[in-house]
Amino acid sequence: MSENNAETVPLQFNEQSHEDMCVSAQAFYQAVKTRRSVRDFSDRSFPREVIEQALLAAGTAPNGANMQPWHFVVVENTDVKREIREAAEREEREFYERRASEEWLEALAPLGTDAHKPFLETAPYLIAIFSKKFSFDEQGERHKNYYTSESVGIACGFLIAALHQAGVATLTHTPSPMKFLNGILQRPDNERPFLLLVVGYPAEHATVPDIEKFPLEATTSFI
Ligand code: IYR
Secondary structure (H helix, E strand, C coil), X not given: CCCCCCCCCCCXXXXXXXXXXXXXXXXXXXXXXXXXXXXXXXXXXXXXXXXXXXXXXXXXXXXXXXCCCEEEEEECCHHHHHHHHHHHHHHHHHHHHHXXXXXXXXXXXXXXXXXXXXXXXXXCEEEEEEEECEEECCCCCEEECCCHHHHHHHHHHHHHHXXXXXXXXXXXXXXXXXXXXXXXXXXXXXXXXXXXXXXXXXXXCCCCCCCCCCCHHHHCCCC
């Protein structure tokens, strides 16, 4: 028994046989390895319920002191999507024409990206994810959040995996800087744009770069 003051409830834990653990781990890998970042989206839509469930999944992410330091804005409105596209393309033109180093541009070459971002208008949903270094409680009292980047990054991972599991393609888009999202989406100053997720079906004949993931030995040491 712990001796602190925290209230506790019994843990619901789904223990599996070693065999089932291996099967489950393999099944999850097989499922997530088919995910690809898509840059060519269809304009077909699907029920908002799918987005809501995926956001609920994202909200279960482990996070610093359970402060849940995130805010999600789901954009379906055509005019708002156009405004986001125009602002993002302005930043991206700066990036590709001036800000990016030669080394960075070379690293991007295999992806074939440029400043043109039509998918920001074509895809049925954009989800702007904001991270909150501090929050305000119901009394308007300001309190600090902890490990915000780690927390919001993990939540975004859950969100992308949940959407993929539901048969939805995504693109993690990070126009830089993204401060314009606060203005367009009317978010307060304590919220910083973390990621702009493009969400929808791939276009009918969408292609993706011919790239591979590192093998386990290249990324992992067992000691
Ligand atoms: N934000 C730019 C550039 C870009 C940067 C990285 I790192 C990528 O993996 C892909 C793109 C753009 O979206 O084009």
